[in-house]
Amino acid sequence: MRYSAWAIAREGLTGNRGWRPAWRDPDPKPAYDVVIIGGGGHGLSTAYYLARNHGITNVAVLEKGYLGGGNVGRNTTIVRANYMLEGNSQFYSHSLKLWEGLEADLNYNVMHSQRGQIMLAHSDGQRDLFARRGNMMISQGDDAELLDVDGVRRHLPYLDFEQTRFPIFGGLLHRRGGTARHDAVAWGLARGADRRGVDLVQNCEVTGIDIENGRVTGVQTSRGAIRAKKVAIVVAGRTGQIAAMAGMRVPIESHVLQAFVTEGLKPCIDHVVSYGMGHFYISQSDKGGLVFGGDLDFYASYAQRGNLPMAEHVMEAAMTLMPMIGRARVLRSWGGIMDMSPDGSPVIDRTHVDGLYLNCGWNYGGFKAVPGSGYALAHLMATGTPHDSAAKFRLDRFETGRGLMDEEGTGAQHNLH
Numbered sequence: 001m002r003y004s005a006w007a008i009a010r011e012g013l014t015g016n017r018g019w020r021p022a023w024r025d026p027d028p029k030p031a032y033d034v035v036i037i038g039g040g041g042h043g044l045s046t047a048y049y050l051a052r053n054h055g056i057t058n059v060a061v062l063e064k065g066y067l068g069g070g071n072v073g074r075n076t077t078i079v080r081a082n083y084m085l086e087g088n089s090q091f092y093s094h095s096l097k098l099w100e101g102l103e104a105d106l107n108y109n110v111m112h113s114q115r116g117q118i119m120l121a122h123s124d125g126q127r128d129l130f131a132r133r134g135n136m137m138i139s140q141g142d143d144a145e146l147l148d149v150d151g152v153r154r155h156l157p158y159l160d161f162e163q164t165r166f167p168i169f170g171g172l173l174h175r176r177g178g179t180a181r182h183d184a185v186a187w188g189l190a191r192g193a194d195r196r197g198v199d200l201v202q203n204c205e206v207t208g209i210d211i212e213n214g215r216v217t218g219v220q221t222s223r224g225a226i227r228a229k230k231v232a233i234v235v236a237g238r239t240g241q242i243a244a245m246a247g248m249r250v251p252i253e254s255h256v257l258q259a260f261v262t263e264g265l266k267p268c269i270d271h272v273v274s275y276g277m278g279h280f281y282i283s284q285s286d287k288g289g290l291v292f293g294g295d296l297d298f299y300a301s302y303a304q305r306g307n308l309p310m311a312e313h314v315m316e317a318a319m320t321l322m323p324m325i326g327r328a329r330v331l332r333s334w335g336g337i338m339d340m341s342p343d344g345s346p347v348i349d350r351t352h353v354d355g356l357y358l359n360c361g362w363n364y365g366g367f368k369a370v371p372g373s374g375y376a377l378a379h380l381m382a383t384g385t386p387h388d389s390a391a392k393f394r395l396d397r398f399e400t401g402r403g404l405m406d407e408e409g410t411g412a413q414h415n416l417h
């Protein structure tokens with residue numbers, strides 16, 4: 001069914017009997033042209049664009065839990081295109097353009113809200129850096145405005161400007177940055193892929209990858225063997241484990257990242273705000289909750305839950321920046337498993353096994369990449385050539401040292417930088 005105001009009115013008048021589940025719940029078939037391991041944002045997006053852009057619909061997405069139960073439904077929902085280095089900046093620019101047409105494309109309200117993102121500067125040096133970053137963003141065709149202190153004050157009057165340990169010197173405003181409702185993105189892509197014939201198979205854990213004579217032939221799963229001509233590993237924090245099934249050691253570490261949400265409040269924060277002197281970022285959801293997060297927990301882990309020291313650290317950063325937040329009550333916190341790459345940039349590439357592809361290394365910034373990543377991986381799998389926007393996301397850069405994109409100097413061990 002096509003969603004529209006007319007459909008709501010018609011269903012309202014006829015007892016709401018016409019609504020159907022947004023996607024089917026099929027059993028896996030014995031064979032597919034393409035199997036995608038992982039029903040997160042990137043896996044669903046890849047399936048969607050394989051069908052939409054290339055007409056490849058004999059596709060299964062295999063998800064060990066439920067669709068959207070991984071990081072795609074756990075992030076702090078920030079969508080932006082303010083990367084600096086060549087390679088990343090083209091990619092995220094392309095991804096943001098896809099976001100801007102995504103709701104119409106999917107016929108699904110993902111609540112994409114371009115409310116603007118402001119990164120705060122706390123020293124002259126940091127403001128200079130933001131000026132450079134802004135220039136890079138503008139030359140890439142994206143938007144950026146350098147703000148002085150009064151400019152920041154006009155947008156964010158509730159911040160602590162002077163009494164704080166790190167006074168605010170200015171900021172960089174990215175007006176097209178914002179948020180989207182994270183699980184709606186998973187649901188919209190799932191519905192779009194399903195409508196085009198893709199099988200979304202939940203509760204189906206991949207336990208092995210079948211390889212014959214250097215070529216992938218299928219996967220072993222908790223629901224039996226499935227043959228496939230092409231297989232993509234798109235499992236975020238589980239990349240190391242699944243890649244090992246194909247005999248690969250990948251330069252990815254799995255780390256926990258936490259997020260927090262407060263009780264619903266009246267509208268008070270109408271941008272995405274990033275603190276420049278610590279890892280802290282905040283926005284307000286449409287329900288009114290303040291949604292915020294901080295840094296990694298700094299130990300490798302497969303646990304989807306965080307630890308108290310980082311919770312304390314994040315609250316401290318929040319209080320330093322906006323003391324008013326101390327009056328809000330935190331309702332929930334949760335964790336996700338990040339696929340941290342050594343240079344902080346992703347991989348969308350073939351592997352040494354024919355027909356086996358790898359999509360990983362999104363660090364803590366892969367939500368905004370969801371449309372661009374699926375678009376590029378689908379292009380690579382369908383045509384055999386990398387999409388222009390992702391041509392630099394090669395796996396062998398970690399072996400040769402050529403083409404590293406150290407965007408933030410963070411990498412897997414960014415506490416060491």
Ligand SMILES: Cc1cc2nc3c(=O)[nH]c(=O)nc-3n(C[C@H](O)[C@H](O)[C@H](O)COP(=O)(O)OP(=O)(O)OC[C@H]3O[C@@H](n4cnc5c(N)ncnc54)[C@H](O)[C@@H]3O)c2cc1C
Pocket residue numbers: 037038039040041042043062063064065066068069070071072073074075076077078079204205206207234235236237238242257258259293334335336337338362363364365366367368369
């Ligand atoms: C707290 C937090 C805040 C974040 N904030 C932001 C943000 O504000 N902006 C931003 O851009 N990014 C953010 N991110 C990062 C972003 O969420 C991730 O980079 C991105 O979602 C990862 O890709 P994904 O959606 O495909 O991953 P996931 O949703 O994790 O998908 C991977 C899927 O693979 C499945 N899987 C694993 N093993 C198997 C198996 N053996 N068989 C079958 N399926 C398997 C998992 O169950 C999972 O569903 C944040 C992440 C977290 C945790």
